[in-house]
Amino acid sequence: MGRHAEAIAAGRYAARIHRRSGDRPREAHALTIVGRGLEGQGEPQKAITVCSQAAEIFREAGDGRDEAEALLHLGSALSSAGREAESMAVVQQAAVRYRESGDPRGEGLALYRLGEAFMDEGRCEEAVATYVRTAALFREIDLADLEGSALLNLCRALRDWTGTKKPSPPTGGSPPSTPEQATATGSQVHFHLAQILEKMGRSAEAVPSYRRAAELFRVREDRASEGQALFRLGVVTVGLRQYEESVPAFERYLEICRETADSQGEGMALLLLGGLLVDVGRYEEAVAVNRQAADHLRDSGSPDAVNLALSHQRKALRALERGDG
Structure with a gap:
């Protein structure tokens, strides 16, 4: 038997x-x-x-x-x-x-299973809403492993949902019912999810969510939020040595700071981009950007930052004199 x-x-x-x-x-x-x-x-x-x-x-x-x-x-x-x-x-x-x-644990387990069913049915909007609630329940009762599993499934649901051209039809409850609402919710959830993953030490998993958040904020023409997402994307990818993504992220962040007259953000962007260009061997660009950084930061009264920009510039000039790059 x-x-x-x-x-x-x-x-x-x-x-x-x-x-x-x-x-x-x-x-x-x-x-x-x-x-x-x-x-x-x-x-x-x-x-x-x-x-x-x-x-x-x-x-x-x-x-x-x-x-x-x-x-x-x-x-x-x-x-x-x-x-x-x-x-x-x-x-x-x-x-x-x-x-x-x-019984929040039981409720969380039931919702977790429901989220899986929504995903199997291709109802990604509802899966996102369900996994957000599931993760919150597990977080409230300090079940970190289950919260992590819910967040990972939320990543997958977000990827599948926001990767489509339009949201699936609503079936009641809280999921967004228009493309505009879907974009707004998707951008915010992606950004907050990326922050959570970064705080959990899972930076590599945060990258796609920061990237997607920036894309969706751009669609919404929310420049300030797009800039925040790009800044975090740049910082995280520098830490991962994924410089091919860091450089364009900081370049776009710099553009947004200038568009929105964010003087403090512009100075930070110039300083970060200047140092990064030196690290990736783009020395001629590094000289120009660090010169701009020094001038901008000098005007804002940041002597330590000015000295750092000038140090980056000297390093780039020495590399050019050696024939590097």
């Missing part, structure tokens, strides 16, 4: 005993074990029947948390039977029961 068959037999025996004694909640727990075993051995239709019975018993007993767990198993069985729409509705119901029972 296999593992699943043993669980089914034991669960059925326990369910009969508890039914005879009138202990309905324990009967329902035993039925849940039977349902899991039936699904495990490839009999989802029978599992659906048994898990439905268990959920109904818990509902009648007023045990919301155990009802939620039975509903979660029912949702899994429905999915195994190919009844995805019903499965998603049941898992949503499980999340509600967990929330009403004050």
Whole structure:
């Protein structure tokens, strides 16, 4: 007898005993074990029947948390039977029961499964909203591993969602319903997600989100926010030695600072870009940019920054004298 068959037999025996004694909640727990075993051995239709019975018993007993767990198993069985729409509705119901029972971990696990189902169905907007909520729940109760998993799935959902030409049709709830709302939400979530990943020490994973945030802010013509995303993209990629992305990020950031009359940002951009151009061997450009940086920073009264820009300039000039670059 296999593992699943043993669980089914034991669960059925326990369910009969508890039914005879009138202990309905324990009967329902035993039925849940039977349902899991039936699904495990490839009999989802029978599992659906048994898990439905268990959920109904818990509902009648007023045990919301155990009802939620039975509903979660029912949702899994429905999915195994190919009844995805019903499965998603049941898992949503499980999340509600967990929330009403004050079980954020259970609610988070139910929402995590729902997010996976949304992704499988190509409903990326709803997956994004679901994973944002899931990550927040796990963060509130200090479950860092589960939060990290939710954030990684959020990355995938964002990539698939914002990579499409237009958002999928809304089906109710909070997801954006217009291209403009989708762009606004996508840019903000990408940026905040990148910040979270960077703080977690996962800089390489933050890069695509900073990049996409900058692109979406540009579409919205939100220059200030685009500049912030580009600045962080430049800083992170410098740390990763991905200079081929750092240089254009800081160049675009410099343009935005000039467009928006951000004098302080312009000085910072010139200083960072000047040093970076030296590091990548673009010495003639480095001389010009560091000269601009020194002049700009001198006007703003930043002697230490001026000295750093002049040091970068001297380094570039020496390299040119040696015939480098």
